[in-house]
Amino acid sequence: MRDAMFSSPSPLKDQLIRAGSLPRLLTRFLLAWLALSAVAIGNAGADDTIIVIPTVNSDVQSHAAVTVGSRLSRAGFRVTSPEPLLQTLKIGPVVARSDILARGDDIMTALGKAIIVLVDLEITETGDGSTGYEIRLSSEIYEPASQQLVASWAVPNTTLIPPAPCAAACQAMTLRAEVERMADTLGESLVFLLQEPGGTLTGDGGAVAILQMELIDLSVEERVQLIDLMRNEFPGFVDITRSQTSGPRQRLRYHTTADLDRLGEWIVVSLAEIGLEAGQDVQFVMTGNRIDIRRISTA
Secondary structure, three states, rough: OOOOOOOOOOOOOHHOOOOOHHHHHHHHHHHHHHHHOOOOOOOOOOOOEEEEEOOOOOOHHHHHHHHHHHHHHOOEEEEOOOOOHHHHHOOEOOOHHHHHHHHHHHHHHOOOOOEEEEEEEEEEOOOOOOOOOOOEEEEEEEEEEEEEEEEEEEEEOEEEEOOOOOOHHHHHHHHHHHHHHHHHHHHHHHHHHHHHOOOEEEEEEEEEEEEEEEOOOOHHHHHHHHHHHHHHHHOEEEEEEEEEEEOOOEEEEEEOOOHHHHHHHHHHHHHHHOOOOOOOEEEEEOOOOEEEEEOOOOO
């Protein structure tokens, strides 16, 4: 199965890859293979200590790590400062993945059961004639007990253009505020990833995105058809959990390994296939870890 649903300039409805196009036996084999090659992420519980560590001990990157840790702490996780651990391990100011993986036993001795979150920030000045920044923020989660990477997650890249005029102090403040916003979004993603009891990781350590999805004022038939498409025809589908329906509103968690930008495109295509045009019949909003689809009232 290809990893994309769009491969030609033909009409959108014709570009949706059909899982049924594979022989049924082969499809079942692939699903079984994926299940066998996955490993489960256990819930991060009260006994787990979470350490959020910036890969470079700079002011802005440290602030990003603190913001991620703050979001995890507000969600109920036990988050502690990384400085005592780094001093004990004599690691830094640059922290590499290999440093963490190689010191799993030492981390267990110092902390007991723990989860390490490495936060990596890359800021590049754009060369388009105006002062701007390309910002990339990502994270990797390690379990010292198993001495392996168990998940990775990144937020969408941001191109930041500070307002004009904007002196050096203004630019620094604007940049810091944007990094804080991105770090808070990253922290929110990690909360869902660590809390989800049924969460899984692909065999290569790729993270499964867990998105809160809400369908409002769609008919029962429309909801069933859309969810059927997302379950059976979207590459990267993993699971649907915590589905709850109350009148015209349905909430669920959608688990996927797909690229989230592509996922948004596929949802628009699927809505069109069941007779709903995004922006005309329904309002479709996908931000962070949320997917909201609401019928537009014509009254």
